[in-house]
Amino acid sequence: MSINIKNRGVFFAPLLSLMLITLPAMSSSTGYQGPYNFGTAATAADIAKLNIDVMPDGRGLPAGSSNYQKGKAVYAAKCAACHGADLAGVKGTGAAALIGGRGSLASGSPKKTVESYWPYASTVFDYVKRAMPFNAPGSLTDDEVYGAVAYVLGEANIFDKSATLNAKSLAKIEMPNKDGFIPDPRPDVFNYE
């Protein structure tokens, strides 16, 4: 393949100058910035296999549903061994307490739990689905995940114990600490010279 040097220069000059503005740290010495077209197109199936993340507005939540009662059985079978029948966490397992501590964050003895600290219900679904249970991560069906979340949030008095939890109802849940976070204001100490 032959490259017309003259045309190449004309073609890449504007692109290169753009790169110098936006990417000073990573500009290439050759000036060539691609495209390289390596790799293959990611198919819908490739993406679907991995795309498990769930966002606060409910994007990414799968089909399926459950409720507190069904979730109770899921919790007993898959979660209670580490998180405890009382959801307080079993000592020595490393598993966190899931409920309690509401209103403790400003007390000087904060107790961070799903109930007291987690700002979004979507995060609970996302994390349980991707990484729980600890001894068999990623093994729960979507219905089981909805159930476990319904049970924990039901015990936390955040979600109605008689309601159905699905993609629609989960996205509407407001967690007690939803306004508990602020952006990074640092630097917060000024010894500048």
Place this chain on the structure above:
Amino acid sequence: MDGNNLDNEYDAATQALIQGMIEAEEKAITRRKKQTSSEQEEEQCECKDGMFPDDVPVTSRRQFLAATATSAAALAVGSAAHAAVPAGAVDYPVQDDPTKVQGRLTNDDGGYGSRSQFESEVRWRFPTATKESSWTMTPLDSGNGIITPSGLHFERHHGGIPNINPAQHTLVVHGMVDAPKKYTMEDLKRFPSVSRFHFIECSGNGLTEWREPTLKTVQGTHGLTSTTEWTGVPLSTILREVGVKEGAAWILAEGADAAVMTRSVPMDKAWDDAMLVYAQNGEAIRPEQGYPLRLLLPGFEGNTHIKWLRRLDISDKPFMTREETSKYTDLLNGGKARQFTLTMEAKSVITFPSGEMKLPRAGFYEISGLAWSGKGHIKRVEVSTDGGVNWQLAELQTPVLPKCHTRFRFPWQWDGKPTILQSRCQDETGYVQPTIKQLVEARGLDGGKYGSIYHLNGIQSWEVAADGGVSNVHKY
């Protein structure tokens, strides 16, 4: 433990965390002392070789260890006196006089070398409930220069260390892009590469030290930072390949470990200096550090540098994963928590002399340490040898690189009187490393109640006692 009154000013989980750190360090110190007491009773200084050019001790550490090892090897391999070979070393016979017999055979090590059996520094692990979700500390006290040996790089794992066949590993890039892509490791290595020296520091580095001096060694107080020459592809290259759509602002990075670890990364960081790295100090990245592929975000807190990277999902909003909501957020007094506190601010520490070392007598010492900033290069480091009354410029080892450990050195004549050693650095933004007290004041932690355990970059103080013993103290 003296001086560790962990009352209810910390929550129970944090108290347990700190108590665990104290015990883990204690074990490591005991282990080290056992190792040395049996082998170097005549040792005059447990800390550093060659510190007395004009007053050479009878045996330097290395010479002495070599001498004892000789007799042990002569007895029998595997005898009690010769029991444990340090991790990463091979137990070779030691010659009485290496000039009178041929040495061991060339390349008989299989073609991959190991460190000397006389070098024993190792990481130690925080005793979390599970060994899958845990962390280890880099032995900064024995480090030289700026590079952390790959095998001593600190670790933080959330679901153990996966063992990944690179031939089967892919990176999928999708979301708000024109052309979703799947890359094999072979594909990624075809792109133009860059090599950069950068530190990675865990935001929990120093978490035990907010309220009072708690751990004894610099490995314990500062060992969650390491520096490496990383090689890989600029993330910006990949972003141009897939074509980022208007309105994209965040990228979810996801690992292929059992935690399927995820963090959201701001798009400006991705375009700026983020890299997809596959090499560490000239060879493939170690499994503990993310083999075969890791996201590197220079200057950002350690947990965002997603290891075993398998997916990048580009979106308009942060994903609010467990790690960036419930875990790596900084709860302040008053009940609000700072979120996305991603940058590691300027910090320095004296690594020699440091806690649990002992200076044998008055005289000359070269103070040495590390400084780093997530905002660029270190402009200067000052050292105080009188507890912060006077400050003098330290020499910086060149090249001084941005977002990288910088080694500083300072000549010191110790008069044998008790004193306190400190260092403070300034980075290219003009920011000067604060005292711990200033950080506590600025973050509104009144009444001695501490919420956040993260992002402590205060000045470290080492007290040198009249007998030469060095210990961790707070001094403002």
